[in-house]
Amino acid sequence: MGVPSSPPSRRRPLLAVALGLAAALLAAELVVRLAPERFGLPPSWNSVQAGAPDFEARPHLLYTHRPADPAVNERGFLGAEWPGEKGAGVLRVLCLGASTTEVGNDGGPEASYPFFLERGLNPYFEGSGESVEVVNLGLAGWTTAETLVHWFLAAKDLEPDLVLIHHAANDVAPRMWPGFRSDYAHYRRPWSLERGDRGLFSGSALVAAIAGAPPTPTLDDAVVRPKRSEVAELAPAGRAAFRRNVESIARDATAQGARVALVTLPIASRAQFGSADLEPWRMGIAEHNDELRSLCAQEGYLLIDLAAEAEAGHELLDGAFIDLVHVDADGNLWKALAIGAALAQGWEPFARVAQTH
Template sequence: MSRGRFSPWLQRLLLAGLAAGMVLAGGEIALRGVRFSAPVQPITIVGRDGKAKPDDDRGMIPDSELQFRFNPGAEWRGRRINALGFLGREAESNKAPGAVRVICMGDSCTAQGNPPYADFLHERLTNAPPTPQPWEAFNMAVHGYSSEQGLRLFRRQTRYLQPDYVTLYFGWNDLWRSRTTDRLKLARRSGPIWGRIQKLMNRSRLYQFIVSRSQARQTPDADNYVLRVPPEEYRQNLLALVTEIRAAGAVPILITAPRASTLTPLLAANRQVARIEDAYRLHDEYCEITREVAKETGAPLLDLARIFREESLDALFSDDGIHLVKDGRRRIAEEIYKLLVELNATRSRE
C-alpha cells in the first residue's frame, strides 16, 4: 500500500531532479564550450609589488576556522612550508628544556622573504643569546592574515608551543576594504567537507557565471565596503592577544608596521583602499592604536613605524612601500633582538 501510494510522487521527484540536472549540465557544458571563466572568491595575497596574487592551490588551503592557511609540507611560490605549517626554518613543537622561545606572528610582512626576519632573528639569538640559556625564534605568520585571524591562530596553535615571547606585527590587512568584516566572515564557521564542496563549486563555470552576474549588479563604490578589521575591533584584538599571551606565560611585543614615504598607487587601483590618501591616514591610525594598546597594557612596544620614518629608511622597502627587502628584514630582526636584550637586562636588574 505504502509503496503504491508514494510511487508516483517519487517518480515525479526523480523526473524533476533529472530535468534540473540536465539543465545545469547543459549550462555547464555551454559555458565551457565558449571558454567562459570567472574565478570566484580566490584567496588573494598582495605581493611586494602591490599586485594581488591568487593563492597556490596546494600551498594555501581553506580552513574552517581561519578561512585559509598554509599546507604543511607543500610548496608555495617556490618555498617549502614547514611541518608546523609556516614559511621559514623547521622548528620543533616541543621546546627544548631551559630554552627561550620567540614566536613571530603577523602577516606577509613577517612571513615573506627567504629567509623571513624570524630566521635572521634566530641566527642572532643563537650566536649571541641575551641570557645564558639557549634561545630560538621562528615564524608563525601567514600572508593575508589580519589581527582577527592572528588571534584565532594563537588560540588554536601558538599558545600550545610554549612561547616565552610573541611578537605581533599586524595592521596592513586589517585596514584593507572588504565586503564583510573578518569577524563576521570568520564567525561563519564550516567544516572541512563544506570547504571541499566550496572549492569544487568555485571550479564550476555555471557557478562562476551566476556569481559574476550577481557581483556585476553591485556598484563598487565606498558605500559597499567596510574595513576587514575596523579600528575598534583591531584594538580589541590586540588587547585580547596581549591578555592571552600573558595567560600562556609569555611576553607580548607589539610592533607598529613601518612604511616607506611613498606607497604604491596600485593599492587604490586594486580597491584595497578607496583613495591612496586613505592608506596613509588609516595606516597612521592603526599604528597609533598599537601604541595606545601598548601604553594601556604595559606591553613592550617596538615602534618600527617611527624608527623607519625618522631614519628615512625607504631603501629597505620593496616597490609597494609596505614589504621589506632582505636588508630591511635583517634590520627588523636586529631591532627585535635589541629590545629582547634590553628587556632581559631590565629583568636582571630588578
C-alpha cells in the same frame, strides 16, 4: 500521412561527416591536452587551485599554505617543522602576523625578519646556558581575526616566553567593505573555488585554447566576498575590532607568563608609492599603529615602534620597499636589528645577557 524521412543514401554521408567532425575534435582536444603550453595555456589549466597554488582551506583558520610544498611544515606555515616541547634553557619567541612577518619578498623564509632575529639574538646568549628559538607564525593575507583564532587553538600551546605581534595592514581591507561586522564575516567567506563555476573551461582544453582561459583564481577569489558597493570612509568600528583582537591575544599571552611586544608597521613614503588608491591604506595602517601604541601605554606591553624609526631613515631601508608595506631582505634585516635593540632594553632575559657584551 507521416513526415517523409531522408533516404538511407542521404543519411550515410551526414553520419560520416558527424563522425569525422567528432573524431577531429577529439584529436584536437588530445593534442591540446598533451602540450597545453603550445596553445597559450598553463600546465594546470583545468585546476581551480592553480590560482592559489600555495594555499588550501583549513578548519577554523580559513586557510594556510599547502604542506605538500617542501618549504611548508605540517601546520601550513613556511619554515621548519612545528616545534615540539621546549628544551631546557630554550627561550621561545613567537612572531605573529601576516606577510610582513612571514617573508613579504621572494627570498624565502631565510629573508624574513624572524630568521634574522634568531640569528642575531643567539650569539648574545652563548655560554649562558640559554638559547633563543624564534618561530615564524606569520601567514600571508591573514588578519588579526585569523591570528586570534590560531593563537587560542594552537600557538599558545607552544608556551612562548616572548610574543611579537606585527599586524596593521590586512585589517584595513575589512574596514573598506560595506556592512562592517566585527567578526569580518562581511568581508571573509568560507574557502570556495568550485570547478563547476568554470563551465566548459574546467573540462575542455580545446575550448580554453580557442576562447582563452578565464582569469586564474586568486587567494582573494577563494576567501574574500565580492565588493558590491563602495564605502565613503574606513569603518570606525574596524579600528576597535583590530584593537580588541590584538588585546585579546596579548592579555592571554601575558596571563600565561609571556612577555608581549607590539610591533608597529612601517610603510613606504609617498615619493616611492604615491597612488591615491593607497591613501585609505595609509590612513588605516596609521590608525592601527596608534592602537598598538595606545595598548602598550595602557597595558605595559613592550612597544617596538618600527614605523616611527623608519621615518627617521636608515641605510638598509633605502630602496628596501617593494610596495607600500613589504620590504626586501635588507628591509627585514633592519626590522630584526631594530627589534633586537628594543628587546635589549625591554625583555629581561636579553637585557641581562646584553649587559655582558
